[in-house]
Every structure is written in C-alpha cells, then in structure tokens.
Amino acid sequence: MPHQVLIFSRFPKAQMVRIGERYELLDGKGRPPIETFSAEQLKPIRAMITAGGQAIPPVVLDMLPSLGAIICYGTGYDGIDFAETARRKIAVGNSPAANAASVADLAMTLMLATTRRLVAADDYVRSGGWSGAKPSPSMRPPLGMTGRKIGIYGMGEIGRKIAARCAVFETEVAYHSRSKHDVPYAYHASLAALAEWADILMVAVRAGADTQHAVDAGILKKLGPQGTIVNISRGSVIDQAALVAALESNVIAGAGLDVYAKEPHAPDTLTTLPNVVLTPHIGGHTVEAHIAMQDCVMANLDAFFSGKPLRYPVT
Amino acid sequence: MPHQVLIFSRFPKAQMVRIGERYELLDGKGRPPIETFSAEQLKPIRAMITAGGQAIPPVVLDMLPSLGAIICYGTGYDGIDFAETARRKIAVGNSPAANAASVADLAMTLMLATTRRLVAADDYVRSGGWSGAKPSPSMRPPLGMTGRKIGIYGMGEIGRKIAARCAVFETEVAYHSRSKHDVPYAYHASLAALAEWADILMVAVRAGADTQHAVDAGILKKLGPQGTIVNISRGSVIDQAALVAALESNVIAGAGLDVYAKEPHAPDTLTTLPNVVLTPHIGGHTVEAHIAMQDCVMANLDAFFSGKPLRYPVT
Numbered sequence: 361m362p363h364q365v366l367i368f369s370r371f372p373k374a375q376m377v378r379i380g381e382r383y384e385l386l387d388g389k390g391r392p393p394i395e396t397f398s399a400e401q402l403k404p405i406r407a408m409i410t411a412g413g414q415a416i417p418p419v420v421l422d423m424l425p426s427l428g429a430i431i432c433y434g435t436g437y438d439g440i441d442f443a444e445t446a447r448r449k450i451a452v453g454n455s456p457a458a459n460a461a462s463v464a465d466l467a468m469t470l471m472l473a474t475t476r477r478l479v480a481a482d483d484y485v486r487s488g489g490w491s492g493a494k495p496s497p498s499m500r501p502p503l504g505m506t507g508r509k510i511g512i513y514g515m516g517e518i519g520r521k522i523a524a525r526c527a528v529f530e531t532e533v534a535y536h537s538r539s540k541h542d543v544p545y546a547y548h549a550s551l552a553a554l555a556e557w558a559d560i561l562m563v564a565v566r567a568g569a570d571t572q573h574a575v576d577a578g579i580l581k582k583l584g585p586q587g588t589i590v591n592i593s594r595g596s597v598i599d600q601a602a603l604v605a606a607l608e609s610n611v612i613a614g615a616g617l618d619v620y621a622k623e624p625h626a627p628d629t630l631t632t633l634p635n636v637v638l639t640p641h642i643g644g645h646t647v648e649a650h651i652a653m654q655d656c657v658m659a660n661l662d663a664f665f666s667g668k669p670l671r672y673p674v675t
Numbered sequence: 676m677p678h679q680v681l682i683f684s685r686f687p688k689a690q691m692v693r694i695g696e697r698y699e700l701l702d703g704k705g706r707p708p709i710e711t712f713s714a715e716q717l718k719p720i721r722a723m724i725t726a727g728g729q730a731i732p733p734v735v736l737d738m739l740p741s742l743g744a745i746i747c748y749g750t751g752y753d754g755i756d757f758a759e760t761a762r763r764k765i766a767v768g769n770s771p772a773a774n775a776a777s778v779a780d781l782a783m784t785l786m787l788a789t790t791r792r793l794v795a796a797d798d799y800v801r802s803g804g805w806s807g808a809k810p811s812p813s814m815r816p817p818l819g820m821t822g823r824k825i826g827i828y829g830m831g832e833i834g835r836k837i838a839a840r841c842a843v844f845e846t847e848v849a850y851h852s853r854s855k856h857d858v859p860y861a862y863h864a865s866l867a868a869l870a871e872w873a874d875i876l877m878v879a880v881r882a883g884a885d886t887q888h889a890v891d892a893g894i895l896k897k898l899g900p901q902g903t904i905v906n907i908s909r910g911s912v913i914d915q916a917a918l919v920a921a922l923e924s925n926v927i928a929g930a931g932l933d934v935y936a937k938e939p940h941a942p943d944t945l946t947t948l949p950n951v952v953l954t955p956h957i958g959g960h961t962v963e964a965h966i967a968m969q970d971c972v973m974a975n976l977d978a979f980f981s982g983k984p985l986r987y988p989v990t
Contacts, residue, residue, distance in 0.1 A: 374815075461821045461845055468844075469787035476784050476961075481954040482794050486946040490939045490955040500689075504777045504961030528843040529783075530776055624805045631801040639796040640805040646791075646819030 363665045364404065366393060366424070369411035371433065378654050379409070383661060394423050407664055409657060412436035412454060413567075413594060413623075418444055429664040431657050434644055435459060435518075437674050438567040438594060453670040455656030457517040459644030464521035466643045467562055467592045470616025471510075471526075473637045474588050475502055475560070477614075480634060498634065503559070503586065505529040511558030513551055513574075514565030514593065515541045522562050534558070537565065551575070555582040560590070567594030577602040580612050587612040592643045595620040604629045607636060618643050678980045679719065681708060681739070684726035686748065693969050694724070698976060709738050722979055724972060727751035727769060728882075728909060728938075733759055744979040746972050749959055750774060750833075752989050753882040753909060768985040770971030772832040774959030779836035781958045782877055782907045785931025786825075786841075788952045789903050790817055790875070795949060813949065818874070818901065820844040826873030828866055828889075829880030829908065830856045837877050849873070852880065866890070870897040875905070882909035892917040895927050902927040907958045910935040919944045922951060933958045 365383045367376065370390025379385065386405065388396050402423045410416060412432035416439060421427060430445065432454040440452050473479065480498040484490050489499075510526045512519050512535040519535065523545055526533050534546040536554040541547075548554040551574055555561055561583055565571050575589070575598040583589060589612060591598055600621040606612045607630075614635040620626050626638055644653065659671040680698045682691065685705025694700065701720065703711050717738045725731060727747035731754060736742065745760065747769040755767055788794065795813040799805050804814075825841045827834050827850040834850065838860055841848050849861040851869040856862075863869040866889055870876055876898055880886050890904070890913040898904060904927060906913055915936040921927045922945075929950040935941050941953055959968065974986040 462819045465787065465820050465844060466791060469784075469791050469793055472780065472784035473788055473793055476781060476954075476957070478784055478788055478952070478954065479794060479797050481957060482952055485941050485953040485955050490941070493939065499955065499957070501957075501960045501962050501965055504963055505780050506776045506961075506963050525843050528840050529780060624808065626800050626805070637793070637797055638800040639791075639793065640800050640814065642791070642796060642814070642816075645816045646821075647816050648819055648821050650816055 363406070363661070365661060366397075366402070366405045366408035367410075368393065368408050368416065368420070369414050369433075371409075371411070375433070375650055375654070376409075378651075379657055379661075382658060392417075393420060399423060407431060407661055409433055410439070412439055414439045416440070421448060421450070429453065429660070429670065431660045431664075431670075432674070433653055433657055435463075436567065436594065438596070440674070451664065451670050452674045453656075453660035453664075453672050454674050455653040456672055458652035458656050459646075459649035460517040460521050462646040462649035463518050463592050463643035464525060464564075465646075466618055466639065467518075467522050467564065467590055467616075468525050470590045470592070470618065470637055470639065471560060471562065471588070472505075474590065474614045474616040474635075475504070477502060479637055505531055507531065509534070509557055509559045510562060511535065511548070511554040511560065512545070512562045512564055513537070513554065513597075514563070515543060516564065516566060518592070519562075519564040522564055526562070551579060552582055555579045555587075558583065559586060560588045563589065563591040563593045563597050565593055565597060567596050571597050573597070573599040573602075575599065575603070577606065577611075580606040583612050585610055585613060588614045588616070590616040592618045595623065600627070600630075604633075607633050678721070678976070680976060681712075681717070681720045681723040682725075683708065683723050683731065683735070684729050684748075686724075686726070690748070690965055690969070691724075693966075694972055694976075697973060707732075708735060714738060722746060722976055724748055725754065727754055729754040731755070736763060736765070744768065744975070744985065746975045746979075746985075747989070748968055748972055750778075751882065751909065753911070755989070766979065766985050767989040768971075768975035768979075768987050769989050770968040771987055773967035773971050774961075774964035775832040775836050777961040777964035778833050778907050778958035779840060779879075780961075781933055781954065782833075782837050782879065782905055782931075783840050785905045785907070785933065785952055785954065786875060786877065786903070787820075789905065789929045789931040789950075790819070792817060794952055820846055822846065824849070824872055824874045825877060826850065826863070826869040826875065827860070827877045827879055828852070828869065829878070830858060831879065831881060833907070834877075834879035837879055841877070866894060867897055870894045870902075873898065874901060875903045878904065878906040878908045878912055880908055880912060882911050886912050888912070888914040890914065890918070892921065892926075895921040898927050900925055900928060903929045903931070905931040907933045910938065915942070915945075919948075922948050 367387040407429040515537040722744040830852040
C-alpha cells in the first residue's frame with residue numbers, strides 16, 4: 361500500500377499527477393486540513409507537501425502528531441518556522457535549483473520587457489496607434505542594455521544564472537550578497553552601494569527575516585530616476601508601498617515584478633501603472649521546472665519513507 | 676557654409692538633431708521631395724539620408740541630378756535599387772552593426788515574451804484574473820528555454836549576437852545562412868532543415884530578393900505545433916498571410932514580430948491573435964543604437980563631402 365502524503369497548499373492538479381502515481385495523496389486544496397479531513401485521517405500522516413512561501417500555523421502541526429517531513433515544492437522555504445519544526449523533530453526538504461534556470465529566464469524577460477516597454481509597444485501596435493502614427497511618449501527610444509550597469513542582489517543558484525545571462529547582453533554586472541562568492545563579478549559590500557552603482561537592480565536574494573523590506577525607499581532613491589528594479593524572489597524583500605510611491609513619482613523609471621507582498625494579489629496602485637510589467641508568480645512555472653521540482657519532491661519522499669535522511673534537506 | 680543634405684524618409688525630429696548641427700538639412704518628412712522643395716532647391720543636392728527599407732522611386736532620383744551619395748540610417752538597404760544607383764554613379768552607405776546589439780536584444784525580448792506568454796500574464800494580473808483565481812489556458816506552464824533548440828536564420832552581426840545570447844540560456848543553437856561561418860554553432864545546409872530541427876526560429880537574415888518569403892507555409896509546418904518564430908529582420912522575409920494562417924490553426928505555437936509586410940501596419944488578423952507579441956519596428960530603437968547610427972551617418976557624410984570614399988559603404 362502506498363504511503364499517505366498530505367498536500368497542504370493549493371496546487372494545480374496537473375502538478376501532483378506524477379507524485380500521485382507513487383503516493384496516496386490527501387489533497388487539502390489550500391484549506392486548513394481539518395476542514396477537509398477528520399482528525400483520525402490526519403493522525404497517521406507522516407509527510408506533507410507544501411508551497412515553501414506559505415506559513416504553516418502551529419495549530420495545523422498539532423493536528424499532525426506523526427508528521428516527520430515537510431517537503432517544499434520549489435526552492436523557497438520562507439513559510440517554514442524552523443524553531444517549530446526542530447522542536448517537533450520534523451525534517452524539511454526543498455527542490456534546490458530545480459527551477460533556477462526557469463526563474464532566471466523570467467527575470468531576464470521582465471528586465472528586457474520593462475526596459476524596452478514591451479507591453480506598451482504591443483498595445484501600441486494592437487490598438488492602431490502605430491498605423492495611425494499616434495504620438496506616444498512610451499515609444500520614445502529607451503536606454504537599451506549595452507553598457508548598462510546591472511546589480512544582482514543575491515548570488516545563489518538563481519543569482520548566478522541571472523548574472524551569466526546579463527553579462528552576454530554586453531552589460532556590466534556586479535552583485536551584493538551576505539558574503540563574497542567565487543564569481544567573475546564585482547562585489548559591493550552593501551545593498552546601498554550596489555543600488556547607488558546600478559542602473560538595474562535584480563532582486564534574487566533568498567527571502568527571510570534578514571531580507572524583509574531590504575529594498576526600501578532609501579535603496580530605490582539610490583537606484584535613481586533612470587533605474588529599473590526586477591523582483592523574482594519574494595514580495596517581502598521589497599517594501600511594496602515604497603516601491604509604488606517611487607514608481608508613481610518617477611523616483612525610479614520602472615519595475616518588472618513576478619512577486620508581491622500579498623499573493624495572489626497585486627494592488628490597484630501597481631496594476632494601473634504604465635511603467636511596470638507584472639506577472640503572476642510564474643518564475644518557476646515552466647514544464648521542465650515543474651518536472652525537476654516533482655523529481656526533487658519524490659526523491660525527498662522516497663528517502664524519508666525508506667528511513668533515510670531527506671535527499672534535499674533544508675539545513 | 677554647411678553642406679546641404681536631403682532627408683528623404685520620415686524620421687522623428689530627435690534623430691536628426693546631431694546631424695543637423697553639422698549639415699543643413701532639407702527635411703522632406705517622408706513626402707516626395709518635390710512636394711516640399713522646388714526643382715531649383717533639389718538640383719544642387721549632393722547627398723541624402725534615407726531609411727534603408729524604403730524604396731526610392733527613380734523619378735525622385737531624376738529630380739536630384741547632383742546626387743552622389745545615399746546614406747541609409749540603420750543597417751538595412753533593401754529599399755535601394757543598386758542597378759539604378761550604379762548607373763547614376765551614386766554611392767550608398769549604411770550603419771553596419773550600429774544597432775546590432777539593440778536589435779538582438781529585442782529579438783531575445785520577443786522570444787522570451789512569446790514563450791513565457793508575457794503579455795497575457797501581465798493582463799492576467801492587471802485584469803484581476805490572478806487574484807480571482809480565474810482559470811486561464813494561457814497560464815498553463817509553457818516550455819521554457821532549457822534544452823530548447825534555437826535555429827538562427829542569418830549569421831551576420833545581428834545573428835551572431837542573437838546566437839551568443841541564446842546559448843547562455845542553456846539552449847542548443849544552430850543556424851542556416853548562405854555560407855558556413857566560423858562560429859561555434861551547428862550549420863544546417865538549408866532553411867528547411869533548420870526549421871525541421873528547431874523549436875524556435877529566429878529570423879535575422881538580410882532582406883532582399885533572394886530571401887523574399889523565404890519563410891513560407893512549408894517552413895512553418897516544419898517548425899511544428901510547439902514552434903515559435905521571431906522576426907526582427909524585415910517583414911518581406913516571411914509570407915505574412917501564411918504566418919497568420921499557421922498561427923490561427925496552431926500549425927505553430929506563437930510568434931514574436933517586430934517587422935511586417937506593410938509598415939506601419941499589422942493586419943487585424945495578426946493583432947487579434949493571443950499567441951503573438953507585436954512591436955512597432957523598434958529593434959534598433961534605443962538611445963545608444965540611435966547615437967551609433969547617427970555617428971555612422973555623419974562619418975559617411977563627412978567622408979563624402981571631403982571627396983573620400985564613404986566610411987561605411989554598401990558594397
């Protein structure tokens with residue numbers, strides 16, 4: 361008989377098909393598990409799959425006394441309270457780097473689309489502005505990539521891939537992260553120094569208490585009126601209210617955002633701005649990234665149920 | 676006294692400011708010069724600036740008996756009738772490679788935006804589809820870049836820059852052009868073979884009689900139902916009616932287009948499609964590309980008026 365696994369977050373069905381071929385899945389569909397399953401059903405559950413960004417209230421863990429493993433679908437694990445999991449002796453696993461290329465590619469898509477004003481350009485063609493020679497300030501030539509200074513905040517798997525991609529666009533690349541890495545890019549000792557130097561700031565840092573609102577009004581001001589910011593990390597890294605204010609008053613030029621303070625929600629103050637490109641947290645959302653993340657989830661579950669350490673533990 | 680230069684095509688004023696500081700410009704604003712200037716004014720004109728894609732009717736050349744140089748603003752010169760210019764002993768110059776990085780960057784923007792369905796994603800966020808968890812077929816995970824086969828048609832300056840950019844996205848890159856080049860990508864002896872192999876076809880070939888409708892219904896069929904095509908060259912290289920038909924009936928998956936059969940015009944059959952990203956011929960339209968193109972135009976004019984061969988002749 362297959363082992364039972366609780367699905368805590370709301371995942372599209374298609375993402376669980378392969379995992380469901382190997383395990384018996386109890387799908388909570390994002391609601392508190394006790395609303396969908398009885399205490400008796402939950403009691404023997406030993407493993408669960410969750411979206412790493414979603415907080416798991418202790419009351420949920422209380423209903424799962426046998427829980428030994430929380431497996432995050434994806435790279436992030438900012439929703440995990442590690443004091444709580446340690447106290448309860450619950451192992452935590454994730455899918456490291458499985459979606460790194462996919463996320464880095466979306467970061468590039470957002471950077472290019474924002475600087476070249478792609479959404480406005482597509483609308484200009486579709487709405488007949490072009491054929492009618494209608495003057496449009498958004499169609500004035502923008503600064504392109506050549507020679508631009510791109511600052512990468514965070515030099516993990518995703519940051520490295522973004523840096524490599526940016527470099528081939530004939531730009532200057534530098535970075536800031538907690539520590540210096542063995543990479544061929546200039547290191548800035550603070551995010552403030554990086555923002556002061558950069559034309560474009562790519563946020564690729566891991567989210568957590570130490571990076572909460574790391575990008576605030578002061579950092580945006582340093583980025584400057586020609587500056588562009590791209591965030592494919594987590595909404596929590598940027599002070600979203602400060603970002604909206606900066607975009608509204610041209611403290612910076614534009615933003616490409618895949619993540620937001622409160623998902624799935626982008627506030628009207630953002631969605632009505634012309635100088636932003638907005639995507640619905642689809643960084644890791646490609647066929648190949650999902651397959652790789654599912655592979656990691658299954659490798660973690662297989663190890664756990666064989667009594668071995670997780671294949672991809674969060675340490 | 677500065678030399679006089681006729682501006683034949685319609686250029687935004689801003690693009691001629693620097694050139695106007697050195698030459699006396701007679702701006703035809705895209706209308707037949709004789710509508711704006713007298714035959715007497717046109718008679719002594721020795722040089723003119725044109726957009727390379729625009730045809731110059733022989734009757735215009737007849738009004739310019741002193742013309743010795745046609746300087747194309749940009750890389751293209753497909754509007755030039757070289758038999759006619761040779762017969763009249765008119766030198767033709769262009770701005771080789773001046774906008775290559777800018778055009779290659781837009782090719783990448785279109786490729787990424789089309790495969791990641793960026794315009795639909797931005798609309799999904801802005802229209803509230805995301806926050807309302809509204810099901811959307813365009814938000815299903817697409818194939819990303821990793822491992823994808825990208826075929827480059829044309830291996831000039833722009834094709835090379837596109838190839839270098841694509842390679843860093845962890846793809847396979849191959850190409851077809853009239854002859855083999857010393858580049859680290861596999862060569863396909865025909866466009867048909869390249870299309871058969873490729874998932875994504877990047878059109879970067881120089882436009883001309885030999886490439887007119889090179890991408891036809893047969894080539895699109897070979898590209899296949901997961902295939903994407905990007906064109907930043909000229910509209911004439913693709914049979915546009917065949918492309919629309921292929922997009923409508925899912926013979927291919929999507930297209931990113933900066934150029935069209937009849938500019939400035941994208942037909943309604945294109946502008947109503949969801950699986951395309953459309954830009955209004957802005958490939959070379961960045962601040963730095965314009966500066967580089969203006970530098971080339973002025974270097975050509977300076978050489979010509981000094982009695983020297985053009986600095987950047989089309990040979």
